[in-house]
Amino acid sequence: MAAVVLTELPSFADRLTERGVVEEKTFYARGDWVAPADMRQSFMDNARSALVLMTDGFETRADWIAAPLATGRRRAEQGVPLEAVLHLFRLGTELLWEMLLAAARRRSPDELAEFVDSVMVLWQATDRVSTAMVEGYRSREIQLQTRVNRRRERLVRVLVEGRGVDPAVAADAEADLGLPGHGRYVVVLVVCDLTAEEMGPVPELAALGVRVVVAPYRDRVVWLVELGGHTADRLAGLLAPHLRHRAALSGEVDGLAEIGIAYQLAEIALHTQAPDVPGLAVLDDRLPEALVVASPRLAHRLAARTLGRVLDLEDEERQVLLDTLRAWFGADRSPTRAGELLYCHRNTVLNRLRKLEQLTGASLEDDRHQLCCRLALLAHDHLRRE
The missing domain is CATH 1.10.10 (Arc Repressor Mutant, subunit A)
Structure with a gap:
């Protein structure tokens, strides 16, 4: 039956593409991730991989994996949610089952019964193809996220080192970090061995619309915080219950050009605090100590x-x-x-x-x-x- 459906792949791909375009728009509220031609080709390639596994056996062919791996990588690059890709793969499995069953019904009753008894091979084949697609997606996603993290870390580094005065650096930060060139900023430093992701911003900040970029720098985790309509005191009140490590909050500065100044102020605030004392040291609450430490x-x-x-x-x-x-x-x-x-x-x-x-x-x-x-x-x- 799989060999029969292999000859009908163009029809399979056309039907699934038509349905996939509709499903992608209605199920995920966005239909511009994947062009229909790209979608159709991936349906052809991945269905062929599943059918090859069914006709030739699971141990005889190794080339079947190329198509799902490539699809997973490509969809990750296109920013398609993995759930959306898996949803379309499930639709493909349903359609394959319908086509295989239709082909089986054109045979004798005994052959139909034999087909039904052995249908588990379809689920095994499509599961292998889906698993390979997920592996390709995850590996590419990690590569892309690593690239994004490195870019973010580099931009945060140049900003805290005072190079935000360069219009080109400020423009890159605006584009890649989503931070406005002009705004009310503070820098938060946290001394810990956690990654930036583990030390990420508290949920209340996002709920208030406060923009935050977090990245490691030397032995610190640096938060660049654009206050928007909020005050540094308000921010300190939100952060204090969540910080279990030694941390510091700078005074407010104007724009990305002064992030380097804010970082220096946060370092000074940090040094007003004893090394073994956790919690948030707020510069504006410790100005006499800051004068001494500076x-x-x-x-x-x-x-x-x-x-x-x-x-x-x-x-x-x-x-x-x-x-x-x-x-x-x-x-x-x-x-x-x-x-x-x-x-x-x-x-x-x-x-x-x-x-x-x-x-x-x-x-x-x-x-x-x-x-x-x-x-x-x-x-x-x-x-x-x-």
């Missing part, structure tokens, strides 16, 4: 010049005085409240503050010295972590 040499000099001989004390005594100063600032410069925080008497706090003044050579009533002390404490904490 210039380690100046931070070291500020701490040394401001705290002076305090830093030369033994570890325990130095830590007591610094903790007292920190508590005093935290208590809005109230010795009583600072004592409550430190579990000591207010007079103890006052004695420690006087000793700090003696060692630093400046009065804590001086506004400028207070500012320097606050920054010096931040610098000391940061330098100690380093």
Whole structure:
């Protein structure tokens, strides 16, 4: 029966193409993926492969696999969903069955009965052809996705390195990443060993229409986020519950040309956070720390010049005085409240503050010295972590 249907392949292909064009439009709401001529030829080739398996046996021919592999690869390149291709393959199997059964009914009753008893070979053959098509589709899909990923990673790399000022780079980013050249952007950095796909954006962002591109860069996962009508604070609130790794959010910048600046700001924000502390460090919430982190040499000099001989004390005594100063600032410069925080008497706090003044050579009533002390404490904490 298969040999008979082999001679009727043009009719088979015509009927299936007519039905396939309709099915593709109605079932998938798009009919421009595959030209009818391409569709017809693939139906011919894949039906021939199935019928060859049925007539010659599953172990005698190896050339049958070329057609379904080629079809799978081509449909992946054309962007046809795999479900659509499999749907048309199922239609083809149904039509083959109808044609085989019609040919069998033209034979004797005994031959028809024998045909029905052995029809399992049809399903085995069409299953092999469909499986080969899926293998071709998947392999090509992986190749295409790898190419897309590399392109995305390259564009993200050049943007965070500050080359978005080049109109050609900006145009490529607009075309390939779907990001507008002018817009309100922030950069999110996540320190983790996950891939960009595993670390992808949270669903709430897509629901809000926030455009995000994610790609690895060095030992980070970089998110380029176009805020649209939303604020960076809103974004931080959405991201914070989802980030279980060390992460940072830059300040807002204008357009792709300033993505490099945003990346630098995100790196600074990241360094305001202790290396072993997970969660999102938001630059605009940590600007004093960012000032210190941005210039380690100046931070070291500020701490040394401001705290002076305090830093030369033994570890325990130095830590007591610094903790007292920190508590005093935290208590809005109230010795009583600072004592409550430190579990000591207010007079103890006052004695420690006087000793700090003696060692630093400046009065804590001086506004400028207070500012320097606050920054010096931040610098000391940061330098100690380093």
